[in-house]
Amino acid sequence: MANMRFHIRFPEEKIKEPIIYQIGHEFRVVTNVRRADVRETTGWMDIELTGDTAEIERAVEGLKTKGVLVDPIELNVVG
C-alpha cells in the first residue's frame, strides 16, 4: 500500500460535482482531504490517496478525465 499526496484544483464548472466521492467509488483508493478552500468560482484541495501505486495512478488519471487539475503537493518543483 502506498500513500501519495496531491494538490488538486477544480475549475468553476466542476465546483458542484462530488468528485472526491466518485473517485473513492470508481477506484480502490482511500481519499483523505487534509486542507481545502472551495469558493463559488474556484476551489482546491490537498488530498492523500492510499492504495496500490498503480491504482493511485489510475485514480489520478480519473481525476484528470473529470476535468480536475492534479499537481504534486509541492506544486511546481522544477526550478
Next chain:
Amino acid sequence: MAKMKSLVCRECGKEYPTKAIHVCEMCFGPLEVKYNYEEIKANISRKKIEEGPRSMWRYADLLPVEGQATVGPHAGLTPMVRAKNLGAYLGLDELYIKNDTVNHPTLSFKDRVVAVALTRARELGYETVACASTGNLANSVAAHAAAAGMRSYVFIPADLEAAKVLGNLIYKPNVVEVEGNYDDVNRLCSEIAGEHQWAFVNINIRPYYAEGSKTLAFEMVEQLGWRAPDHVVAPMASGSLLTKIWKGLNEMKKLGLINAVPTKVNGAQAEGCSPIATAYKQGRDFFKPVKPKTIAKSLAIGNPADGYYALKATGESGGAMDAVSDDDVVEGIKLLAQTEGIFAETAGGVTIGVLQKLVKQGAIKRQDVTVAYITGHGLKTQEAVIDAVGRPTRIQPSLVSFQNTFKMGKNGGGDA
C-alpha cells in the same frame, strides 16, 4: 541551545524536528525553519558579521546549518552597484543593482540556496543530491556537487535545448532526460523524492534551501551601510525569493541589526507567466495557475509554491507587483547592459522592466532608495537577445577602410 529550533508548518504551526522533511503531516502545509532568535541575538553583531568570511557565510548565524559551510564556501557577497546611469535614465536619485550575475560558481542567485541546501544535506547524512530543473538550479547543483564530491542527479525534460543540457553535463552529474513534458518531470520528481533517500534540494530539503535567499537581504543592508532601502524589486518564479527577502529584513530588525524596515517589497513577473502579479492586480489573496509562455524561462513557474506567501509579503510591506511583455524583457536587458555594463539573463530584464513601470506609475519616487535584484547572467539566455542587438560593423583589413567607415581623423573621434 541550537540556533535552529524546529521546522514549523506555515499553515497550522505544528512543529517538527530539523530533518529532511518539507510537508506538514497534519495539514500538508509547507514547513519552514524556526530559529531561537534570543540565542542568535546574544551572539550576533554588525562587527562580527563584518569580520566574517568574504561570502554569504558571514551570515551563518541566520542560516539553517549546524556547523561550518562544507559546500559552496565562496557563494554570495556579490557587488552592490550604485546605478547612476540607469537611475538618471529612470528618474531615480539612488538606485542600486544587487548583482548576482557574478555569483560563484555558476553566475546566478541559485548558488546561494544550493550552498545552504548541500551543506545541510551533508549534515543530515546525505551523499546523493538531486533536483528537477531546466536551468540555473541544475547548473548550481551539478557544480556544487562536483566540487563537494557528492553524487548528483539532475532531472530534465527530454526536449530541453542542447546548450542547457551541456551546461549541466560538463560537471558530470547523472543527467536524467525524462520522456515527457514539464508537468511529467515535476510529478515524477515528487514521487522519486518520496521513495528514495536522496536530498532533493527543492523538495525534501526545501525548508533549508529556501533560507539561502535571505542572504540577498542581509548583504543589501550591510552594503547600504546598515540600512534597509525604501524599495526593492525582485523577480518572482515560485515567489520564494521575494518572501525570503522580506523575512531576512525583518530578522535583521528583530535582532537589532537595523532599527526599522521601511522597505516596500515589489515583485516582477513576465506577462506570459504572471499568476502572482495578476492575483495582486486583481486584489485576490489566491492565484490562478497558468501555462507559461514567455522567454523568461527561469521565471516560468505556472503553479508557484510560494505564490500565496509572496502576495502576503508584498501586502504586508505595502509594495506592488507588475508584469512586462517579452519585448519589454529584451529592452530591459539591453537597458541594463547599455547603462551599467551588466548583462542579465531574462529574469533581469523582467526586473528592470517592472522597475521602469513602477517608477512611471509613481509607486517608486525619485528620492526613494531603491534596489533591483539581478539574479542571473545573460550568457545563460543569449537566445533571448540574439536578434535584438544588431550586427558588427564589417570593414576591409585596411586603415583607409577603417577611417572611412568610422569617419575618423588622425586625432581620433568619430563614429560609424
